[in-house]
Amino acid sequence: MSLPTADHVPGLPTLLLNAFEPSSIGYSIDEYFLSGRAVSAASADEADYVTRIVVLMPDARAFNGTVLVEWLNVSGGIDAPAIWRMASREITRSGFGYVAVSAQRVGVEGGASLLGADMSLKTQNLQRYSRLNHPGDAYAYDIFTQVGRLLKSGALDTVAPTSVLAIGESQSAMFLTTYVNEIDRDAAVYDGFLVHSRFGNAAPLDGRSPIESTEPAPYRDDLRVPVMTVITETDLLDGRVLGYHRARRPDGQRCRTWEIAGAAHADNYVIRAGFVDSGSLSAGDLAAAFAPTRQLLGTELSYFINFGPQHHYVLQAALAGLDAWVRTGEPAPSAELLQLTDDDPPALVTDAHGLARGGVRTPWVEVPVARTSGTAPDESPMSFLFGSGEVFPTDTLTRLYPGGRAEYLDAFTLSLDAAIAAGHLLAADRAEIVELAGLGFPA
Known part of the structure; x- marks a missing residue:
């Protein structure tokens, strides 16, 4: 139960956050090297480790008391702050503290990744990170536990939290799923979990790639603390990875799952808008960042990737809902599940416009001007994660909204207010969403 030793490291850390400096949004940034001894989750073996954390904190007067601890995503061969990138507007607006953890070996030492790239800390800056030593992902669970204990x-x-929430997306979510099921009841460190875009399986305890696991991994029945899970259409369906539909379980006393209609695992916000969305952008600049594109990580696709804004805004509401749940004991709202066919493997049930039925309903699917989906042709190593989108032709828009932009905005705003009342979108985002809708209506 000993705590790791934390050494502050001067200078800017290697972490691809945003195109703007944290200081411009009122946050400090500090890096620490943590050294200790961790236990393998698959055996009684122990090993020395040295990893790093990056701490972003608001001014003490703005701090809301909750620290978010993100298990950094290494699927691209680099430590990626996926949830920070998707939800930093809500994180900074509400005064959360944020700690990024280099939990896995690939992010520190390098190794196999989805893109085949090695952008590990040692590859990018060996002089700064030569001291780091990661013994392997079987030890990652205990390292993550020790980080939580250190913060508490x-x-x-720089950190004095009243609560500490664990967060992680995609591969990191698969590790957090295993953490929730196998580690949390004994570790009893984190006060809640935001598991973002997990799949049907989970990471093995022995450190092997989560992709190698083919068994469904539903959450255990006796969850210790609240677990909030956000799922997109991509995550739900079988593909390169087992679909989350195989691990579905009903909401319970400490479990909430939101399946977002019209959303993909990744989208325009991840690769464009999230880099520049500091909260001070004009609606026009933000709308331009959401504009449909066929460009994906240097590849020209034959179709638009998913450009719907709903994923970003619903994730922010989920984060706020989990924090309120932990603070007050009042569970976050539930949501309808996405509808699936009876086929094996199943497909989404869609409406006449090709939009999914069921799930978290937002105005982008209730009052649509485009079809956005979590499914896509497989045209590049990452394209299957980014879904697809298609703006409706003019005749469809005229038929749906004969009164033009004014009629569209009236219906959109009614739907938006219903989603806010349901707790699936935030009132703090309302004005921006309405302005984006007006700019996004095809001329």
Whole structure:
């Protein structure tokens, strides 16, 4: 139960956050090297480790008392702050503290990744990170536990939380699923979990790739603390990875799952808008960042990737809902599940416009001007994750909204207010969403 040693490292850390400096949004940034001894989750073996965390904190007067601890995503061969990128507007607006953890070996030492790239810390900056030593992903679970204990102890001068929430997306979500099922009841460190875009399986305890696991991994019945899971259409369906539909379970006392209609695992916000969305952008600039594109990581696709804004905004509501749940004990809202066919494997049940039925309903699918989906042709190593989108032709828009933009905005706003009332979108985002809708209506 000993705490790791934390050494502050001067200078800017290697972490691809945004195109703007944290100081411009009122946040400090500090990096620490943590050294200790971790236990393998698959055996009684112990090993020394040295990894790093990056701490972003608001001014003490703005801090809301909750620290988010993100298990950094290494699927691209680099430590990626996926949830920070998707939800930093809500994180900074509400005054959360944020800690990024280099939990896995690939992010520190390098190794196999989805893109085949090695952008590990040692590859990018060996001089700064030569001290780091990661013994392997079987030890990642204990390292992550020790980070939580360190933060709760108050040993870092920059952090004094009242609650600590674990967050992670995609591959990191698969590790958090295993953490929730196998580690959390004994570790009893984190006060809640945001599991973002997990699939049907989970990471093995022995450190092998989650892709190698083919068994469904539903959450255990006796969850210790609230677990909020956000799922897109991509995550739900079988593909390169087992679909989440195989691990579905009903909401319970400590479990909520939101399946977002019209959303993909990744989208325009991830690769464009999230880099520049500091909260000070004009609606016009933000709308331009959401504009349909066929460009994906240097590849020209034959179709638009998913450009619907709903994923970003619903994730922000889920984060706020989990925090309120932990603070007050009042569970976050539930949501309808996405509808699936009876086929094996199943497909989405869609309406006349090709939009999914069921799930978290937002105005982008209730009052649509485009079809956005979590499914896509497989035209590049990453394209299957980015879904697809298609703006409706003019005759369809005229038929749906004969009164033009004004009629569309009236219906959109009614749907938006219903989603806010349901807790699936935030009132703080309302004005921006309405303005984006007006700019997004085809001329």
